[in-house]
Amino acid sequence: MADLSVNICGVDFKNPIIPASGVFGYGREYEELFPLNKLGGIATKGTTRHQRTGNIAPRIAETPAGMLNSVGLQNPGIDHFVEVDLPYLMTKDVVVLANIAGSTPEECAETAAKLEGTDAHMIELNISCPNVKQGGAAFGTSCEMAAEVTKIVRAATTKPLVVKLSPNVTNIAEIAKAVESAGADAVSLINTLLGMRIDINTGRPILHNNMGGLSGPAIFPVAVRMVYQVANAVKIPVIGMGGVSSGKDAIELMMAGASAVQVGAAIFTDPYAPVRIVEEMNDFLDKKGISSVRDIIGTVQLW
Amino acid sequence: MKYTQGKYLIIDKKAIGCEIYSFEISCPEVAAAAVPGQFVHIRIGSFVLRRPISICGIDKEKGTLRIVFEIRGEGTAEIAQLNKGDVVDMLAPLGHGFTVDESFKKVVLIGGGIGTPPMLPLAKAYGNKAVAISGFRNSSAVILQEDFKSAGAETILCTDDGSAGIHGFVTQPLAELAEKGGIDAVFACGPMGMLKGIASICKEKGIYCEISLEERMACGIGACLGCACRTKRNDEEYFAHVCKDGPVFNAEEVIL
Structure with a gap:
């Protein structure tokens, strides 16, 4: 049995696997299938200052080795999260990354401030959700905007701040450096890639929002590349994600430089995916005689 | 709501219409929990998303479910390739009946x-x-x-x-x-x-x-909020979710 524990920004994770924000709600639906303490952490559903109703359906489209979504940040608002969902999660012996988003830097900061005095372990700031018409993509796609929102949220919270980056940029390493300078304690990447599908019988996009975020195995090589680039550009820890569906994928992303790994769309194919991935990582490490998963972080040797 | 995920044996398969198939599946714990109006969420080898298929028969004594589905696209075409003696990966029973x-x-x-x-x-x-x-x-x-x-x-x-x-x-x-x-x-x-x-x-x-109702769906259990449906309760409009709040709704609450 290899040591799977990792430490990010002073927070101990019993293993590096975290269901990604948006696929896992606030955990209740999956607890029907497995105890949540089998997970390293949980990145909770993106939550905003006030309740959001989200986009009109269809919000989901299938794509080759992947899927598009445009849920539009439907959530009950941060007060509901703090009063109802967070207390539930805090009894589950799992690290809680409270994912927050907003339309303005001030709204993000207000939302982060609502988590002060709670037991949430970390804040994951979404500056990259491509679905929201105001803000969202705009923050994550320029160094100035990314730094500004990070700085304002940084000032509003004493908790470890993870900034979740958008891959829909020319140079993700520059964005990562900008948020690091602005006070981020870690970065997580990649969020979904902006995509579109059209129903050729009707001539209409499949998603009512027309465009949406691409996730699933199709984006995994992009995630590996971007995690590698960012991990080599910043000193803060990198949490990797994007199309991870097996223990081998998670190991690969950690070799590229990730200190922990989030699992998204794979949960829709196999609801036990995060638990299975933890087991598969352990099997790989045991087979290779590697005693700690920490020993593989960033170990890729370029040609 | 009580659901499980597992691989279950197909004990009978019939073509009952043009591109319409009937499967009888041995799944005692699913059959025990299932109620009319619920659905099963079937994994298909080459796709990321499962396919929701309504339950057409529940035999609690035999421990079997029957599903009847039509080939509508590549996913259902692949499910139709399964035969008696094969196993089917289901997350079930799901939804409000x-x-x-x-x-x-x-x-x-x-x-x-x-x-x-x-x-x-x-x-x-x-x-x-x-x-x-x-x-x-x-x-x-x-x-x-x-x-x-x-x-x-x-x-x-x-x-x-x-x-x-x-x-x-x-x-x-x-x-x-x-x-x-x-x-x-x-x-x-x-x-x-x-x-x-x-x-x-x-x-x-x-x-x-x-x-x-039906809607394009991902998780099937109410976590991802993909399958939104416009509904109204106490004059307040909100997006309910077909997989968990539905698929069966009071017609007066649905904005059709």
């Missing part, structure tokens, strides 16, 4: 096309208190009529082109039954246009009505 109320004396069950299968477990539950109206494009698309009769239901068949049963839509016999009165509830599954027509007749006559 139809109301089964023993105090109801007469109910009308309405299925349109491939919306007909989920009405069959309800016909079994209501027996001879049920009138089952089914609508199809034409005579070659007709399915499950003998099954409804064996369940004890009175059957009324409609086709769009008149090649079998009544020439016309399911709303025609529903309106006649509603006019006669004595109906405690109407339950329906089928195309949106049909559901709208049914909901409006029921509203006009003051009959309680439940409809089963």
Whole structure:
């Protein structure tokens, strides 16, 4: 049995696997299938200052080795999260990354401030959700905007701040450096890639929002590349994600430089995916005689 | 809601119509928990997303479920390749089902096309208190009529082109039954246009009505919020989710 524990920004994770924000709600639906303490952490559903109703359906489209979504940040608002969902999660012996988003830097900061005095372990700031018409993509796609929102949220919270980056940029390493300078304690990447599908019988996009975020195995090589680039550009820890569906994928992303790994769309194919991935990582490490998963972080040797 | 995920044996497979298949699946723990109106979420080897398929039969004693589905795309075509003796990966039973109320004396069950299968477990539950109206494009698309009769239901068949049963839509016999009165509830599954027509007749006559909806879906258990459905409760509009709040909704709460 290899040591799977990792430490990010002073927070101990019993293993590096975290269901990604948006696929896992606030955990209740999956607890029907497995105890949540089998997970390293949980990145909770993106939550905003006030309740959001989200986009009109269809919000989901299938794509080759992947899927598009445009849920539009439907959530009950941060007060509901703090009063109802967070207390539930805090009894589950799992690290809680409270994912927050907003339309303005001030709204993000207000939302982060609502988590002060709670037991949430970390804040994951979404500056990259491509679905929201105001803000969202705009923050994550320029160094100035990314730094500004990070700085304002940084000032509003004493908790470890993870900034979740958008891959829909020319140079993700520059964005990562900008948020690091602005006070981020870690970065997580990649969020979904902006995509579109059209129903050729009707001539209409499949998603009512027309465009949406691409996730699933199709984006995994992009995630590996971007995690590698960012991990080599910043000193803060990198949490990797994007199309991870097996223990081998998670190991690969950690070799590229990730200190922990989030699992998204794979949960829709196999609801036990995060638990299975933890087991598969352990099997790989045991087979290779590697005693700690920490020993593989960033170990890729370029040609 | 209690659901599990597992690989279950297909113990029987029949083609019951043009590109329509019936599977009988041995899954005792799923059958034990299942109620009429729920669905199973089937994994297909080469796709990221599972496919939701309505439950067409629940045999708690045998520990089996029956599903009937039509090939609609690449996913369902791949499910149709499975044979007796193969296993199928299901997350099930999922969703909020139809109301089964023993105090109801007469109910009308309405299925349109491939919306007909989920009405069959309800016909079994209501027996001879049920009138089952089914609508199809034409005579070659007709399915499950003998099954409804064996369940004890009175059957009324409609086709769009008149090649079998009544020439016309399911709303025609529903309106006649509603006019006669004595109906405690109407339950329906089928195309949106049909559901709208049914909901409006029921509203006009003051009959309680439940409809089963479909939507593109990812997790199937209410976590990802993908399968949104516009609903209204206490005059407040909100997006409910077909997989968990539905697929069966009170028709008055759905904004059709």
